[in-house]
Amino acid sequence: MELKTLIRGTLMGGAFFCAVLPATAEDSVFVQLPTYRTGPYAGSGIPIANGMADYITMLNERDGGINGVKIVFDECETGYDTQKGVECYEQAKAKKSLVFNPWSTGITLAVIPKASVDKMPILSMAYGLSAAADGKTFPWVFNPPMTYWDGASGVVKYLGDQEGGLDKLKGKKIGYIYLDAGYGKEPIPLLEQFATQYGFTLLKYPVPGKEMQNQSSQWLNVRRDKPDYMVIWGWGAMNPTAVKEATKIRFPMDKFIGVWWSGGEDDARGGGQQAKGYMTLNFNAVGTDFPALQDIKKFVVDTGKSKVEAAKFGENLYNRGVVNSLYMAEAIRIAQEKSGKKVVTAEDMRVGLENLSIDEARLEKIGLKGFIAPVKVTCDNHSGHNKMYVQRWTGDKWEKASDWFDPMSDVVNPMLMAAAKTYAETNKPWPARSEPCAN
Amino acid sequence: MFYREAGQFKSSYATDQAIFPLLQDRIGFFTILAIAFIAVPLLADDFILDAIAIPFLILTLATIGLNVLTGYAGQLSLGTGGFMGVGAYACYKLTTAFPDVNIILLILLSGVFSAGVGLVFGLPSLRIKGLYLVVTTLAAQFFLEWCFIRIGWLYNYNVSGAIDSPERSLAGGLVLTGPNADSVTRYLVVLAIVAVMTLLVKNLIRGRIGRSWMMIRDMDIAAELMGVRPLVAKLSAFAVSSYICGVAGAMFVFFYLGSVEPSAFSITLSFQILFMVIIGGLGSLIGCYFGAAFIWILPIFLRNALPAIGIDIGAENIVHLTSMIVGVLIILFLILEPHGLARLWQLGKEKLRVWPFPYA
Numbered sequence: 001m002e003l004k005t006l007i008r009g010t011l012m013g014g015a016f017f018c019a020v021l022p023a024t025a026e027d028s029v030f031v032q033l034p035t036y037r038t039g040p041y042a043g044s045g046i047p048i049a050n051g052m053a054d055y056i057t058m059l060n061e062r063d064g065g066i067n068g069v070k071i072v073f074d075e076c077e078t079g080y081d082t083q084k085g086v087e088c089y090e091q092a093k094a095k096k097s098l099v100f101n102p103w104s105t106g107i108t109l110a111v112i113p114k115a116s117v118d119k120m121p122i123l124s125m126a127y128g129l130s131a132a133a134d135g136k137t138f139p140w141v142f143n144p145p146m147t148y149w150d151g152a153s154g155v156v157k158y159l160g161d162q163e164g165g166l167d168k169l170k171g172k173k174i175g176y177i178y179l180d181a182g183y184g185k186e187p188i189p190l191l192e193q194f195a196t197q198y199g200f201t202l203l204k205y206p207v208p209g210k211e212m213q214n215q216s217s218q219w220l221n222v223r224r225d226k227p228d229y230m231v232i233w234g235w236g237a238m239n240p241t242a243v244k245e246a247t248k249i250r251f252p253m254d255k256f257i258g259v260w261w262s263g264g265e266d267d268a269r270g271g272g273q274q275a276k277g278y279m280t281l282n283f284n285a286v287g288t289d290f291p292a293l294q295d296i297k298k299f300v301v302d303t304g305k306s307k308v309e310a311a312k313f314g315e316n317l318y319n320r321g322v323v324n325s326l327y328m329a330e331a332i333r334i335a336q337e338k339s340g341k342k343v344v345t346a347e348d349m350r351v352g353l354e355n356l357s358i359d360e361a362r363l364e365k366i367g368l369k370g371f372i373a374p375v376k377v378t379c380d381n382h383s384g385h386n387k388m389y390v391q392r393w394t395g396d397k398w399e400k401a402s403d404w405f406d407p408m409s410d411v412v413n414p415m416l417m418a419a420a421k422t423y424a425e426t427n428k429p430w431p432a433r434s435e436p437c438a439n
Numbered sequence: 440m441f442y443r444e445a446g447q448f449k450s451s452y453a454t455d456q457a458i459f460p461l462l463q464d465r466i467g468f469f470t471i472l473a474i475a476f477i478a479v480p481l482l483a484d485d486f487i488l489d490a491i492a493i494p495f496l497i498l499t500l501a502t503i504g505l506n507v508l509t510g511y512a513g514q515l516s517l518g519t520g521g522f523m524g525v526g527a528y529a530c531y532k533l534t535t536a537f538p539d540v541n542i543i544l545l546i547l548l549s550g551v552f553s554a555g556v557g558l559v560f561g562l563p564s565l566r567i568k569g570l571y572l573v574v575t576t577l578a579a580q581f582f583l584e585w586c587f588i589r590i591g592w593l594y595n596y597n598v599s600g601a602i603d604s605p606e607r608s609l610a611g612g613l614v615l616t617g618p619n620a621d622s623v624t625r626y627l628v629v630l631a632i633v634a635v636m637t638l639l640v641k642n643l644i645r646g647r648i649g650r651s652w653m654m655i656r657d658m659d660i661a662a663e664l665m666g667v668r669p670l671v672a673k674l675s676a677f678a679v680s681s682y683i684c685g686v687a688g689a690m691f692v693f694f695y696l697g698s699v700e701p702s703a704f705s706i707t708l709s710f711q712i713l714f715m716v717i718i719g720g721l722g723s724l725i726g727c728y729f730g731a732a733f734i735w736i737l738p739i740f741l742r743n744a745l746p747a748i749g750i751d752i753g754a755e756n757i758v759h760l761t762s763m764i765v766g767v768l769i770i771l772f773l774i775l776e777p778h779g780l781a782r783l784w785q786l787g788k789e790k791l792r793v794w795p796f797p798y799a
Binding site for chain 1: 484485486489490494585588595597598599600601603605606617618619695696697698699700701702703705706707708739742746753754755757758759
């Protein structure tokens, strides 16, 4: 058993050494980026990881960080696995990361109860627990620009528009194919409520995580049930498989709509030309036509500091990674203003995220005009229920198919608040919010 | 030179049959216990406790569970993840139904449910062996995972389908589970449970039941002819193994992860535990500790040590590297040393005994 002690001792030394490293660098803040470049979800995880890293690298190279404070970051590979994700969270805590981005609904659920105790802000951008939008109950969790429930309401709203009004959805059949995990199950209560409210039938097709590359049985059922619309809540390898299967049974692609996480280029490419017309929601623009992205190209991609393949630069999920880092960078900047310190702490970061506000003027200033809709997070509302749009696959790229539109916040918000209350009750004793609303 | 038994005479059966007959072993053992119970909580920081020590101990217990079944009783199983899940879900149901009952009692009780499920899925082992038994345990794994996803009652119809560990404390107000529980507290509880269970298993294995398991493993027909009842021996191995795995699973949720989706108890976990058994050593308790330490700590070690010595290969390559190292090692161990790290440990001790006279 002495060997065990030896290993433990060596490790302790190693871990201590690493824990000390970021703190010694002067005038820098540390952010850990949990990523998954391996595993079944790597197809979606790699572009996001590249986007996140490149935007931060660009800020460091071009501006020397934020107000002269460099953002030091390192990646922690989660493989979309909760076990590894929790380990990354512990590491983020030990290395004093400003914020933790779980990038998986499962990991988000695991770390939410720990966040308020460890004083670690959680930024789950448009994923995770929808109810976390209630800032009163979840002061440490943020899910801008909107929640899954906003997304589900956006889908129903858009489909209603297609039919010429929400009341026209009566009697229709809407199929919902989803990853059978926390992620895919999240929007079901809202969709069910809409189903009774607007009189459509909701057909559910769960896809187990380990069988996401074999969906023939689900699509056979789709062929039998003949739904009027199909809605997909997929991730990783599930998306291209679903698109491919849909083309195989000749499901009309213009009746097939996905959440923003089903909108990677590689997801639609799987269906080839036949996938033309496939739609997904989105909250960031696709393409490289923005000054900030040109700067990323100039300072990061062209100098060989990026892992992104040149052809995939500016694709949807890459840009989404950029949005995630943009939120973090803006939150750090706001945290600096609010705290008056240059080197902010995780607690300042929480205040920064809570006061996150990126308006048109600011977007123009940082060279991202039109890249995202303006975002505003408040003390009560940690999601903001911001705008989204629908994009359509043309066969080789995404094009914008609708204007920016609002989710149905009037329906979603009361449900979110009720869900937050239920969460706090089932997790008794849930700590009451002790952080003041700094403005 | 220092490690030899010269002069240590045994004058009673009790001393002769002690777990550690050698004085040096006893000293080493108690030193390790002292380090684990006193030095680690005093010196280690939260990261070491939360990310290394606690999961390592819990996985060790699961490895012991599988080792009882595979290493000692010779019944191959791929259902470990599922049996751990049964323990976790049982504990979640119990503690939400009876919030005032001591959580440690409930964790120990939840193993009983796991043992029951293990018994049912162990029944086929009376008729089928080897690879075919692997298939039935694989079926158990998939069936149980399906239950965790599909039966809403198991997770109290939670919207996200996850179970979480609510805050539970001792009568004195010491918080044991939930986000407010101190790492040191959780570590000490886990360590105590794992240490006591290891001791119990050790004695079980040295006794009549353990011997009958090993007879079944080595040659079941001979064992049967000599009066070992295969029904009792095999099913008791399944029950004990599942019980231990169930307790480990409950601790995995309540003392480590905090909240899990069913995917945490997937086949990946079963394989992870099986690799720990193989690398550590089939049929060895200390091997369980070695195996779990190796598989759990290697990636963390690589991630921290490589950048520290100036090699930065990226987070994803460390995962690839770990898979490659573990894969190669499993093949090497299966070919060169089927008894794993535990056998190397034993060889080392034998060498040490005769050192510096290799011919003695």
